[in-house]
Amino acid sequence: MATTFNDTQMTEFKRLVARYPEGKQKSALLPALHLAQDSFGGWLSTETLDYVASLLQIEPIEVYEVATFYSMYNLKPVGKFVFEVCQTGPCMVSGSDNIIDYIKKTLDIKPGETTKDGMFTLKLVECLGACGYAPMMQVGKIYKEHLTKEKVDSIIAEYRAQAAANN
Amino acid sequence: MGVKLLLDKANVPGIRTYEVYRREGGYRSVEKALKEMTTDAIVEEVKKSGLRGRGGAGFPTGMKWSFIAKPEGVPRHLVCNADESEPGTFKDRYLMEFIPHLLIEGLIVSSYALGSNDTYIYIRGEYAWITDILEEAINEAKAAGWLGKNILGTGFECNIHVQRGGGAYICGEETALIESLEGKRGNPRIKPPFPAIQGLWMRPTVVNNVETLAAVVPIINMGGEEYAKIGVGKSTGTKLISACGNINKPGVYEIDMTISVEEFIYSDEYCGGIKDGKKLKACIPGGSSVPILPANLLLKTAKGETRYMNYESLSDGGFATGSMLGSGGFIVLDEDQCIVKNTYTLARFYRHESCGQCSPCREGTGWMEKILHKIETGKGEMSDIDLLWDIQRKIEGNTICPLGDAAAWPVAAAIRHFRDEFEWHVNNPELAQTSNFGLQHYADPIHVPA
Numbered sequence: 001m002a003t004t005f006n007d008t009q010m011t012e013f014k015r016l017v018a019r020y021p022e023g024k025q026k027s028a029l030l031p032a033l034h035l036a037q038d039s040f041g042g043w044l045s046t047e048t049l050d051y052v053a054s055l056l057q058i059e060p061i062e063v064y065e066v067a068t069f070y071s072m073y074n075l076k077p078v079g080k081f082v083f084e085v086c087q088t089g090p091c092m093v094s095g096s097d098n099i100i101d102y103i104k105k106t107l108d109i110k111p112g113e114t115t116k117d118g119m120f121t122l123k124l125v126e127c128l129g130a131c132g133y134a135p136m137m138q139v140g141k142i143y144k145e146h147l148t149k150e151k152v153d154s155i156i157a158e159y160r161a162q163a164a165a166n167n
Numbered sequence: 168m169g170v171k172l173l174l175d176k177a178n179v180p181g182i183r184t185y186e187v188y189r190r191e192g193g194y195r196s197v198e199k200a201l202k203e204m205t206t207d208a209i210v211e212e213v214k215k216s217g218l219r220g221r222g223g224a225g226f227p228t229g230m231k232w233s234f235i236a237k238p239e240g241v242p243r244h245l246v247c248n249a250d251e252s253e254p255g256t257f258k259d260r261y262l263m264e265f266i267p268h269l270l271i272e273g274l275i276v277s278s279y280a281l282g283s284n285d286t287y288i289y290i291r292g293e294y295a296w297i298t299d300i301l302e303e304a305i306n307e308a309k310a311a312g313w314l315g316k317n318i319l320g321t322g323f324e325c326n327i328h329v330q331r332g333g334g335a336y337i338c339g340e341e342t343a344l345i346e347s348l349e350g351k352r353g354n355p356r357i358k359p360p361f362p363a364i365q366g367l368w369m370r371p372t373v374v375n376n377v378e379t380l381a382a383v384v385p386i387i388n389m390g391g392e393e394y395a396k397i398g399v400g401k402s403t404g405t406k407l408i409s410a411c412g413n414i415n416k417p418g419v420y421e422i423d424m425t426i427s428v429e430e431f432i433y434s435d436e437y438c439g440g441i442k443d444g445k446k447l448k449a450c451i452p453g454g455s456s457v458p459i460l461p462a463n464l465l466l467k468t469a470k471g472e473t474r475y476m477n478y479e480s481l482s483d484g485g486f487a488t489g490s491m492l493g494s495g496g497f498i499v500l501d502e503d504q505c506i507v508k509n510t511y512t513l514a515r516f517y518r519h520e521s522c523g524q525c526s527p528c529r530e531g532t533g534w535m536e537k538i539l540h541k542i543e544t545g546k547g548e549m550s551d552i553d554l555l556w557d558i559q560r561k562i563e564g565n566t567i568c569p570l571g572d573a574a575a576w577p578v579a580a581a582i583r584h585f586r587d588e589f590e591w592h593v594n595n596p597e598l599a600q601t602s603n604f605g606l607q608h609y610a611d612p613i614h615v616p617a
Contacts, residue, residue, distance in 0.1 A: 019328040021242075021285075024368055029350035030333045034292065062350075069352040069522075070333025072292045088254045089455055089512045090411045093504050126336070126516045127254040127455075128293050131496065132409055132417035141295040 003051045009039050013055065026058050029066055033073055042082070043074035071125065079114040079121035081159045084138040087124045090131035099135045099147045100124065106156065119163060120156070169423040170397050172385040172405050173378070177265045183300065185307035188268040194313055196387035200276045201321045204387075209280035213383060215391030217403035222248055222339070222376030223454060223494040224569075225478055228383075234363040235281055236371040243371045245283035247274060247380055248344055249290035249297075252336040254455035254516060255496025258407035259377035261419040263290075263297050267304035271327065273380040275313060276387055278325045281373055285326050289344050292332040301329050336520035340568045341374040342366075343522065354524050355568035378407050398424040402477035406495055408437075412450075413501035415439035424477035428452070429466045431476050432499065445501040448606060449585075452481055453493020455513050456573030458580030459506070460490050461608065486580065505603045506588045510581040511539035517574035528571040531562040535578055542589060545596030552589050556582055 005013055012035055013028075020027040032055070036048050049067055053060040067073045074082075083103060087096050100111075103122055107115050114121040130136040133145035144155055181187035188194075200209055214229030235243060247270070251259040263270055270288075278286045290298055305327050308314050316324045330348060332338050338347045342356035345367050366372025382404060386394045395403045402424040411417045414432065416439035422431065431437045432447065441447050447462045467474055469488035474480050481492045500509065518532035538555050541547050559575035566572070582589060588604040 019285075019287075019330070021368065024349070026350035027330075027348060030292070030347065031331055033333065034331055056350075058350075065352055066333070066350065070292070070335050071519075072334035087512065088516050089451075089509050090255050090498050092512045093412050093498075093500055093509060126519050127252060129251050129257045129260050129291065131255050131257055131411035131498070132419070133257075134411065134417075138293055143296075 003040060003045070003047045005035075005039060005055075009035060017056075025056050026062065029056060029058070029063065030070070032056065033063075033067060037073060042078050042080075043076060077114075080119050080163055081139055082121045082123055084123045084125045084128070086126070086128050086130065086134070086136055086138075088127040090127070091134040091136060094134035096135040099137075099149070099152065102149050102152055106152065119160065169421070169426065170405060171421045172394075172397075173262065173269065173381050173407065174266070174419070174421045177262075182266055183268075183304075185268060185304070185311055188266070189311070193268055194272055194308075194311075196272060196384045197275050197279075197313060198319065200279055200387050201319050201323060206280045206282065209276065209387065212386055212391035213280075216382075216386040216394040217391075217401060218379065218382055218386060218394070219401070219403075219478065220376055221378035221382065221406065221495070223253060223456075225492065228375065228379055231363070231375070232277075232281060232373060234361065235373055236364045237282070238371070241370055242284065243282045244367045244373075245274065245278045245281050245286045246341075246344065246348065246367060246372055246374045247286070247288040247377060248339060248341065248374050249288050249294070249377045250332055250339040250344060251294075251377070251494075252291055252339050252520075253494045253496055254513065255411055255451060255498040256409055256454050256494040257411075258409040258419050258495055260294060260297060261409070262377060262381055262407065263294075264300060267300050268308065269381045269384060270301070270377055271304050271308050271313075273383040274327055275308075275318070275325055277373075277375070277380050277383050278327075279323055283373075284324045285328065287348060287367070288327065288329045289338070289348055290329060290331055291338075292334045295331065298329050298331050305329070335522075336516075337522045337568070337570055340570065343568065344374060345372065352522070354522050355570075357567055399475070399477060400479050402479060402492075406476075406492070408476065408495040408497050410438050410497040410499065412497075412499035413442045413445065413504065414499045415442050422476055424475070426476050427466075428474045428476055428481075431497075432466075438497075438499065441499070441501050443501075445503065446606060447499065448502045448504055448608075449500045449506065451490075451496075451498040451500075451577070452476075453491045454496035455498065455516065456576055457491040457493040458486055458489070458576055459500075459509075459584065460580070461584045463609065464488050464584070465490075486576070487583075490580070502606050503603060505543075505599075506581050506585040507539065507543050507592050507599075510578060511536070511543045513577045514539050514574070517570065517577075521570060521574070525566040525571065527562045527565040528574065531558050531571070532574045534558050535574070539578075542592050543599075545592070545600055547589075547593045547596070549590065549593050552582060552586065552593070 016028045053063045111124045135147045136145040218228045219225040338353040343353040362372040468483045514536040518536040523529045559578045562571045563575040
């Protein structure tokens with residue numbers, strides 16, 4: 001995949017940079033990495049990180065140290081849909097263990113793995129601020145809450161259908 | 168029904184839009200502040216209100232504002248901390264998602280008071296859809312003349328920008344947040360200098376929580392003195408509590424800090440009691456980092472007095488027998504919950520979130536996670552419990568930022584109050600895999616509420 005923003009992405013990049021004072025463009029790094037990840041297949045390759053560094057006119061190392069610090073940046077390829085299931089205290093006391101086990105069994109993958117068809121990646125994450133609506137997981141921009149086994153089934157079916165429709 | 172100042176309009180259909188929000192009386196505080204009040208007068212009203220930071224620390228907001236340096240020719244910034252990440256806490260999310268203009272309104276007034284022309288909302292990266300909601304609200308407010316240049320003809324300029332984080336609990340700490348806003352790793356800074364002197368881009372900066380800034384709206388509308396009449400003692404105004412765990416009605420509630428903990432848990436207006444008719448075992452009343460309390464010490468203080476949902480009452484007894492109101496993340500555990508496992512998940516959380524800057528925190532959180540995992544999986548030894556205690560003591564107070572304390576306190580409190588349950592795990596490694604200690608902890612003489 002080409003690591004160059006298209007016109008729409010570049011317009012958004014410029015909007016992000018414009019929010020900061022002259023010379024403080026490095027402040028746009030975190031949002032720029034989100035934009036890059038969304039634009040280039042859901043993960044950040046070294047080439048992508050270098051590209052962001054060149055756009056922001058900072059050293060590549062400044063980008064690497066940020067990309068490796070924050071949990072939302074994927075530094076390896078991921079599936080089309082990433083299930084990020086919360087496992088922290090409040091979700092745990094509300095039954096997240098059962099949901100995690102069920103997803104592992106249903107998709108036949110372990111945390112950190114991607115299904116053979118490249119469709120789903122399972123990630124275990126720490127508290128996402130949905131404790132009152134537990135158990136929960138994040139898929140892209142969306143929170144899926146009050147999870148049950150039935151709900152997990154329908155979410156998997158929903159994304160399979162979505163992928164089929166886009167093909 | 169208690170007083171509601173923040174969420175009183177949250178259920179009005181369409182309140183998320185500017186049109187409805189304005190029709191319901193929104194943005195009056197901006198008119199009042201910008202047209203009728205000096206910046207000093209606004210700071211004075213906030214001081215009079217007794218408002219304390221709603222992110223967890225509870226520091227008086229008006230005092231924090233009064234510390235901001237005003238060197239000639241140097242821009243100042245207000246930064247809104249929307250990096251809500253403390254396990255059990257989801258109140259700011261609720262406020263921003265359902266009544267975003269309340270935050271925008273509070274930000275305009277506060278920016279005016281502090282002299283911030285460019286104000287930033289730093290929101291946790293996972294709240295991506297809320298970022299969209301906030302940007303929409305900002306665009307609406309701008310179109311209606313509440314943001315941008317020369318607001319209400321006063322010459323005051325204010326722009327609000329929303330920045331998403333990248334997924335790091337530590338960025339809720341204000342100096343780590345500033346580092347992150349500068350495009351760096353979220354490593355907390357050594358203080359001093361405090362952000363009020365040298366913060367964002369080394370400029371004078373105030374960082375306030377979402378709920379704190381929203382509370383500025385009713386304070387300006389009703390006056391600081393009236394606001395201070397609500398609540399009790401130094402717990403003035405209202406507080407958002409996000410309740411979760413094994414209760415019938417998890418959710419976000421606005422309380423006026425005069426209600427008892429028992430009422431909050433058992434009344435149908437709030438949590439609606441423990442789920443499935445079970446019994447209350449323990450509660451973490453102010454976000455995962457505050458001390459867990461067993462039911463008997465939660466509902467009553469050690470002196471046998473009723474415990475209330477406010478700063479003073481929840482911390483009555485210090486850490487020996489009390490806890491903290493913290494962020495208002497109220498986590499309830501029923502009789503089937505295992506204290507060892509719960510503490511393990513929290514220790515794992517803090518290990519994951521430690522920035523790695525200070526050795527006691529970086530190494531200590533890893534040790535605590537491993538030892539708790541060992542006990543939880545039936546491989547623990549009695550000496551491990553003392554080792555855990557020893558490690559948490561060596562973390563507490565020995566780090567640049569409060570994450571070290573936040574990691575140490577839950578472990579300390581779990582051992583302090585539930586040592587018998589840890590010992591039971593060590594003595595019954597196999598049984599502990601299939602059953603749990605239940606309420607044995609409350610065997611005579613401790614009273615378990617019905």
